[in-house]
Amino acid sequence: MVRVLLIACYELGHQPLSLAWPAAFLREAGHVVTTCDLAVHRLDGAVQGAVREADLVGIAVPMHTAMRLGVEAARQVRAANERAHICFYGLYAWLNSDYLLAAQKGQPPLADSVIAGEYEGPLRSLAAAMGEGKAAATVPATVSGVTTAREQQQTHMERLAFPVPQRGDLPSLEQYAHYMHDGSAVAAGYVEASRGCLHTCRHCPVTPVYGGRFFVTPPETVLADVRQQVHAGARHITFGDPDFLNGPGHALRLARALHAEFPDVTYDFTTKVEHILERRELLRELRLLGASFVVSAFESTSDLVLERLQKGHTLADMDEALAIMKDAELPVQPTWLPFTPWTTLEDYVHMLQWIRERRLIQHVPAVQLSIRLLVPPRSALLKHSDVGTWLGPLDAANFTYRWRHPDPRMDRLQVEVAQLVEAQAGSGAYKAFAAVERLAYEAAGRQSPQWRAPLVPDLPPPRLTEDWFC
Numbered sequence: 001m002v003r004v005l006l007i008a009c010y011e012l013g014h015q016p017l018s019l020a021w022p023a024a025f026l027r028e029a030g031h032v033v034t035t036c037d038l039a040v041h042r043l044d045g046a047v048q049g050a051v052r053e054a055d056l057v058g059i060a061v062p063m064h065t066a067m068r069l070g071v072e073a074a075r076q077v078r079a080a081n082e083r084a085h086i087c088f089y090g091l092y093a094w095l096n097s098d099y100l101l102a103a104q105k106g107q108p109p110l111a112d113s114v115i116a117g118e119y120e121g122p123l124r125s126l127a128a129a130m131g132e133g134k135a136a137a138t139v140p141a142t143v144s145g146v147t148t149a150r151e152q153q154q155t156h157m158e159r160l161a162f163p164v165p166q167r168g169d170l171p172s173l174e175q176y177a178h179y180m181h182d183g184s185a186v187a188a189g190y191v192e193a194s195r196g197c198l199h200t201c202r203h204c205p206v207t208p209v210y211g212g213r214f215f216v217t218p219p220e221t222v223l224a225d226v227r228q229q230v231h232a233g234a235r236h237i238t239f240g241d242p243d244f245l246n247g248p249g250h251a252l253r254l255a256r257a258l259h260a261e262f263p264d265v266t267y268d269f270t271t272k273v274e275h276i277l278e279r280r281e282l283l284r285e286l287r288l289l290g291a292s293f294v295v296s297a298f299e300s301t302s303d304l305v306l307e308r309l310q311k312g313h314t315l316a317d318m319d320e321a322l323a324i325m326k327d328a329e330l331p332v333q334p335t336w337l338p339f340t341p342w343t344t345l346e347d348y349v350h351m352l353q354w355i356r357e358r359r360l361i362q363h364v365p366a367v368q369l370s371i372r373l374l375v376p377p378r379s380a381l382l383k384h385s386d387v388g389t390w391l392g393p394l395d396a397a398n399f400t401y402r403w404r405h406p407d408p409r410m411d412r413l414q415v416e417v418a419q420l421v422e423a424q425a426g427s428g429a430y431k432a433f434a435a436v437e438r439l440a441y442e443a444a445g446r447q448s449p450q451w452r453a454p455l456v457p458d459l460p461p462p463r464l465t466e467d468w469f470c
Contacts, residue, residue, distance in 0.1 A: 001030055002127045005047075005054040005077075005084075008037045009069035011062060013177030013466025014190035014238065015229075018060035018090060020165030025120040028163055031127050038069055040171040043076050051080045056127055059088050059111075063205075064374055067092040067399050071100075074110040085112045085130060087146075089119040091205045092399065094147075094155055095376040099396040101149040113148045116209050117155035118195070120162075122146050155209050162217055164224045173229065177466035179236035179266065181292065188236040188464060189229030193222050193254055197242040199272065200380065201297075202310045203337065206242050208378040214242075216250050223257055230262055236292065237267040238464065244269035248279050252286070259289040266292040268464070273298065273313040276321040283328035291330055292462045296321065298334035301354045302347040305340055308384070322358060331461040333363050335468055339372040339414045341390035341403055345444050348413070352437050362460050365467035366432040370418040375401040413443045429460075 008016035019035040026033045034050040061067045094116030115122045122145035145156030178185040196210035325332045392402035405411050424432040441448040
């Protein structure tokens with residue numbers, strides 16, 4: 001028996017599945033597990049005892065923001081418990097394994113091991129090896145998928161037998177993001193019907209880890225997880241798969257079963273523009289089965305940028321996708337990557353025009369207009385033939401390569417938009433968008449268009465209270 005502390009850092013306001021699933025795996029194996037979500041709690045107070053007593057501390061880092069918070073958590077754990085084995089798991093653990101496993105200016109490494117891919121199995125095996133008294137240096141020889149400073153392992157790509165996630169000791173859903181529609185807000189749950197992705201967009205952190213593979217979760221497990229969250233108060237469910245329509249038959253079976261059991265519960269999902277076009281016949285049925293909105297990575301209105309990112313769609317495809325979604329009466333929340341080394345100032349202005357002309361202002365959270373390309377270690381972007389023309393040095397402590405835009409105006413604009421968006425928080429979609437637009441037109445030396453928000457604005461589309469970003 002091993003005493004395990006699992007730490008989540010930040011997961012876009014969702015109750016962390018990255019705690020609930022490994023907790024179920026580890027408890028089934030007989031280990032004592034404590035969980036802590038740093039989005040709600042701190043590593044002090046009641047959690048302090050668990051930090052001091054832990055044999056194994058797992059830190060979940062599925063995204064860049066979580067990684068930044070996770071390294072500070074690791075330092076706190078090291079200071080309180082020198083003997084604990086610290087394991088980072090998730091997408092960004094693998095991408096940044098060299099940094100995590102290296103000594104830090106005379107200090108011990110932040111991590112003793114890292115795991116990525118289908119991480120629950122290796123995490124359980126790591127705990128078992130520790131329970132047998134094996135030293136950390138010998139663990140990789142016996143545990144597939146666990147990387148240490150002494151031995152590099154590949155990401156773990158074996159299909160797992162998933163138990164139902166254990167959420168009983170997590171903070172209540174009321175403490176997380178809510179679903180907003182028609183002026184009301186209700187608690188939202190979060191599930192994953194699949195992991196990984198069939199596609200290999202160059203900028204996506206899923207690509208270097210999964211390499212075009214994806215794994216479905218058994219429908220009965222997903223539905224059992226939905227059921228326990230509905231019983232805990234959820235009235236909306238987010239399917240957090242990288243792409244819900246990678247497996248369209250699987251997605252449709254789940255949507256039908258969810259709606260049959262909980263006809264008043266809505267849901268949202270993420271899918272590619274490419275899949276909206278290819279699987280348009282599914283969208284109206286998904287809408288009738290309770291789909292409330294769809295998140296889709298439009299990224300740019302420049303076909304050049306879309307090609308560099310290997311998105312698999314064009315600007316014309318985005319217009320077709322909007323028409324398909326309108327016909328299905330299913331709102332779309334497009335996400336954007338406005339600042340890349342290849343995006344010109346005219347591209348940025350065109351993106352704003354495109355959003356405004358298609359009446360998408362309220363569908364685009366202002367933070368989306370400020371996002372700058374992240375290039376983490378192992379990124380597929382590093383393999384592109386033009387990398388030498390724009391890539392700067394690795395900033396390992398910030399988990400990204402640096403880059404400068406060939407047009408200095410773009411770098412200045414990104415900083416200004418980010419500051420403006422933060423200052424405009426809560427000011428309303430139209431006001432924030434107009435302020436960003438003024439900045440962009442001024443940077444381009446052009447007259448900002450004269451327009452006003454409609455006297456009777458479109459109804460705000462359904463959304464979550466936590467906006468997507470990286």
